[in-house]
Amino acid sequence: MRFVLDSSAILNNFQPKTGDEIVIPSSVAEELKSHEGREKLETLISLGAVIEKPLQRYGARTKEIAEDVGELGRLSDVDIEVIALALEKKACVVSDDYSIENVCRYAGIDFLPISTEGIKKVFRYRYRCTGCGRYYKRYYEECPVCGSTLRARRA
Ligand SMILES: [Zn+2]
Known part of the structure; x- marks a missing residue:
């Protein structure tokens, strides 16, 4: 959708x-x-x-x-x-x-x-580097270590 x-x-x-x-x-x-x-x-x-x-x-x-x-x-x-x-x-x-x-x-x-949809549960995300595989708590446009892109994952 x-x-x-x-x-x-x-x-x-x-x-x-x-x-x-x-x-x-x-x-x-x-x-x-x-x-x-x-x-x-x-x-x-x-x-x-x-x-x-x-x-x-x-x-x-x-x-x-x-x-x-x-x-x-x-x-x-x-x-x-x-x-x-x-x-x-x-x-x-x-x-x-x-x-x-x-x-x-x-x-x-x-x-x-949005208010009646029942979205009360807050999902937390972690971000995993597609290059070196490090996890981050916040999103960066590029991995601070290796410069690859990050992908969000539900924690
Ligand atoms: Zn990396």
Whole structure:
């Protein structure tokens, strides 16, 4: 299944399953500036998540839909990018935002509420170097010892 995540989904530890495709709007990635947010974002990227910006026409279409349903004033630019990317990618939105949910329902976009999904259990990850096999508690773009890429594993 293909999912578009907003910041709340990432901060609440949305867990992709094997074979899931994760798309994160670039504005959501920028929003996750806290240490905790960055770590969670990096974990998802190490699991294969991609960061993308929706095409402009999907942004415009999303604003029309939001205006139709009376939610435009309650949506931030980031929210609009989340919905627009889901429209473009035919993906399911994961969020705990009521206005986003409302627009998705109206537009026939799949929506998964993060708060009621029961994601209470926090998974911890460790990162294993694909080169030298060392384990790390945090993610690095390159292994500090040998420079190979790291892969996330559930601890
Ligand atoms: Zn290494």
